[in-house]
């Protein structure tokens with residue numbers, strides 16, 4: 577059984593992870609959250625310095641404002657980290673990479689196996705159609721989501737760009753531009769509303785045909801289940817960055 581410290585335990589995703597734990601799955605020994613609104617079967621702290629419980633690993637679904645503290649705690653305790661919080665870039669991304677020199681970090685902006693498949697298909701589609709098609713990505717999420725575009729939309733853009741034989745330029749603000757579409761553009765568009773769990777569509781728009789690859793998350797459980805699976809995969813690994821590709825490859829070997 578894996579003993580987990582759950583960061584962001586009182587949020588929507590934190591509670592989805594709680595529902596994945598139990599007699600058969602991992603056990604949550606403590607939580608970290610700045611909000612105390614939820615009742616849990618484990619103690620919840622608003623500071624890492626207060627945590628006395630010993631864990632095997634940390635799962636984080638919180639916010640980028642918590643990431644430096646999460647990284648510092650994992651490094652100080654030598655704990656592997658399943659880092660699921662989105663919006664990590666720039667200096668924070670550099671901090672994550674630096675921490676991965678000392679501890680294993682599993683990092684994915686989307687913990688769903690289905691999205692992993694979509695990424696691989698998007699790479700293939702760009703390779704085959706990239707010379708003639710325009711690539712546009714549309715993502716839709718609930719009205720409480722803080723970051724835009726979604727981390728997953730950027731992962732899809734990166735996957736498509738990796739399949740192209742020219743440098744792609746990501747365009748997130750087409751509405752502000754009054755110009756024709758450039759050749760190397762990948763457009764990324766965000767829709768926010770209601771309770772949409774997460775929808776992503778990659779469109780490969782050719783002169784005479786449109787190829788569209790889409791994924792619709794029906795419930796947050798898919799991400800929570802993926803995070804728990806990643807935790808099992810990460811335990812005992814050497815320091816470094818691990819991704820869904822590594823997990824998927826380990827499942828098909």
Ligand SMILES: NC(=O)c1ccc[n+]([C@@H]2O[C@H](COP(=O)([O-])OP(=O)(O)OC[C@H]3O[C@@H](n4cnc5c(N)ncnc54)[C@H](O)[C@@H]3O)[C@@H](O)[C@H]2O)c1
Nearest residue numbers: 584586587588589609610611638639642660662685686687
């Ligand atoms: N990788 C994935 O597959 C995946 C899937 C869904 C959501 N996410 C990401 O996970 C994160 C959480 O999503 P959510 O929908 O549960 O959000 P949420 O707002 O419902 O929950 C976030 C929780 O983190 C806590 N928190 C925020 N800042 C904190 C801080 N500085 N210190 C301590 N606690 C803090 C909040 O109190 C809250 O309980 C977001 O970044 C979201 O984009 C990732």
